[in-house]
Amino acid sequence: MTSPRGLARLEDVSSFDAIIDVRSPAEYAEDHIPGAINCPVLDDEERARIGTLFVQSSPFEARKLGAALVAENIARHLRAHFQDKPRTWRPLIYCWRGGQRSGAFTLVMRQIGWDACQLIGGYKPYRNFVLSTIAELPAELRWRVVCGPTGSGKTALLAALAARGEQVLDLEELACHRGSVLGAIPGRPQPSQKAFETAIAERLLAFEPERPIYVEAESRKIGRLQVPESLIQVIRSSTCVVIEASLDARIAFLLRDYAHLGDDKATLLDCLASLAALHSRETLARWQVLVVEGRIKELLGELLSRHYDPLYAKSQKYNFARLAQARTLKLAKLDPDSLDDAAERLLAYPD
Numbered sequence: 001m002t003s004p005r006g007l008a009r010l011e012d013v014s015s016f017d018a019i020i021d022v023r024s025p026a027e028y029a030e031d032h033i034p035g036a037i038n039c040p041v042l043d044d045e046e047r048a049r050i051g052t053l054f055v056q057s058s059p060f061e062a063r064k065l066g067a068a069l070v071a072e073n074i075a076r077h078l079r080a081h082f083q084d085k086p087r088t089w090r091p092l093i094y095c096w097r098g099g100q101r102s103g104a105f106t107l108v109m110r111q112i113g114w115d116a117c118q119l120i121g122g123y124k125p126y127r128n129f130v131l132s133t134i135a136e137l138p139a140e141l142r143w144r145v146v147c148g149p150t151g152s153g154k155t156a157l158l159a160a161l162a163a164r165g166e167q168v169l170d171l172e173e174l175a176c177h178r179g180s181v182l183g184a185i186p187g188r189p190q191p192s193q194k195a196f197e198t199a200i201a202e203r204l205l206a207f208e209p210e211r212p213i214y215v216e217a218e219s220r221k222i223g224r225l226q227v228p229e230s231l232i233q234v235i236r237s238s239t240c241v242v243i244e245a246s247l248d249a250r251i252a253f254l255l256r257d258y259a260h261l262g263d264d265k266a267t268l269l270d271c272l273a274s275l276a277a278l279h280s281r282e283t284l285a286r287w288q289v290l291v292v293e294g295r296i297k298e299l300l301g302e303l304l305s306r307h308y309d310p311l312y313a314k315s316q317k318y319n320f321a322r323l324a325q326a327r328t329l330k331l332a333k334l335d336p337d338s339l340d341d342a343a344e345r346l347l348a349y350p351d
Contacts, residue, residue, distance in 0.1 A: 006110050008092055008117035010125050016092040016117070022105050023095050023123070031194035033094070033126050034202055039077040041070045041101045070104050078108070087113055094119035094126075127194070133201040138234040141209055145235055147217040147316060147326065148243030150180055150308035151250030151300075153334040153342075154216045156257075157243065160343035167213040174199040177223030178257075179216075180308065181271050184223065186260050196225045212351075217320060236319050240326035241346060245334055251300050253334035258300075265291050275307065 013019065019036040021028050024047045028038040042050065046069050054062035091109065095101035098121045109116035119125075146154045155172055162168040172179050175196055176188040191199070207213055215235055220227055245253075261268050268291050272284060283306070290299040316323055327349055329342050 006106050006115075006117050007120050009120055010129060012117075013092060013119075016090050018089070018091040020091050020093045020105070021095075021123070022093060022101050027096065027123075030192045031123075031127070031198050033123065034198065036094075037081075039073075039081065039105070041073045041095075041105055042066070043073075046073075067104075070101070074105055074108050078112075082109075085114065090115045090117070092117050092119055094122045096122050097124050098122035130194075130198050130201040133204060134197060134228045135230045137201075137204045138231045141204070141207055141234075142212045143235060143238035144212045144214045145217050145238050145240045145320065146214060146243065147240050147320065147323065148245070149250065149304070149312045151254045151257075151304060151334075152243040152245050153253055153331070153339050154243060156253075156334070156336070156339045157329075157342055157346075158214055158216060160340050161214050161346070164343060164347065166347070167207050167211050169200075169203055169207075169213055169215045171200070171216065171218050171227060172222055174203070175222040175225045177225070179218060179222045181274055182258060182261065182268070182303075184267070184271075186264070190223050190225055193225055197228060200228065200231065217316070219315065237321050240320055240323050241349075242323070242326045242328045243331060243342070244328050245331045247301065247304060249332065249334050250304060251297060254300050254304075255297060261296055279307070 008016070013033065019033055021032045021036040021038050022041045023032075023038075024040050024042055024044045025038060026044045028036075028040070032038070050062050050066045050069070053065060091114065093102045093106045093109070093116055098119055102118045102122060106116045106118040146157055148154050155170065155178070158168045158170050162170075172183075174191075176185055176190045177183045178185065190196075217235065217240070218227055218232075220229075220232055269288060272287050272291065276284060287299055287302065290296070290302070329346060331338050331342055
């Protein structure tokens with residue numbers, strides 16, 4: 001159905017055939033409406049150039065140059081991306097606040113004959129929707145929190161639960177980080193804070209409220225990203241289950257899960273350097289020697305017993321209100337078969 005004024009509200013997003021983000025590549029990379037493609041009417045350099053001209057010289061001159069650049073870029077996108085679209089195709093177009101950038105693109109597309117619509121308010125109302133979803137929805141859902149010290153296979157257990165069709169919120173997957181000082185994932189940079197929050201909101205909206213959601217007992221930060229406070233508070237007040245495994249089993253698990261550590265000694269040394277405020281120079285020097293000599297198994301054993309486990313014991317005691325009532329999953333091994341069995345046992349527990 002044709003939109004009389006070419007305007008659409010956020011709640012109408014799903015009715016369109018495509019979502020086009022016309023902001024600059026840097027704005028799009030920071031965050032965008034899921035599924036949107038980026039067709040910038042001004043690239044990063046052009047946007048900065050127009051802004052400088054507007055402030056330092058003349059708003060009129062800035063608008064003249066901006067209009068020329070916008071027209072050139074719209075023409076380029078039309079030739080490259082939309083020549084095959086039928087008359088009935090309906091795109092939704094947005095910029096930061098539903099202003100001139102998306103207005104110009106929408107006008108051209110409507111003149112061609114498509115029922116293109118401009119998102120009222122642009123990206124800004126979507127961002128507000130994400131924030132309100134994260135603030136309100138976690139408290140309405142049923143959470144089951146998987147606890148356990150570093151290397152106990154919590155994330156792997158979540159994966160085993162997800163493979164069985166259970167609802168899982170894997171915050172480390174969304175954050176592209178394993179959560180510890182050694183948790184950076186090679187080749188996978190972390191998203192922006194806004195993109196992380198958008199991913200969380202999208203997952204929350206997909207959950208069925210009547211079914212439990214399994215989540216790991218995370219700290220407030222995963223790498224450089226902050227877990228939203230409303231979500232942290234709900235997780236820390238929810239029902240817990242604890243994985244219990246021996247130190248040897250955890251070391252063996254980490255040697256498999258963090259196999260890349262031995263291949264990048266420089267990065268590993270940098271990670272250890274970040275612990276300078278928590279451990280003595282002598283301790284750090286010994287750990288550095290273990291890295292240089294490739295004695296990763298020995299290093300992991302010391303890191304677990306002298307760094308991670310004390311921090312875990314202190315954090316869990318004070319932060320998880322229902323930990324004392326938690327069921328315990330005792331695992332002799334943390335291999336895939338054992339974690340698969342643990343998932344079955346967990347699901348067999350009465351609700």
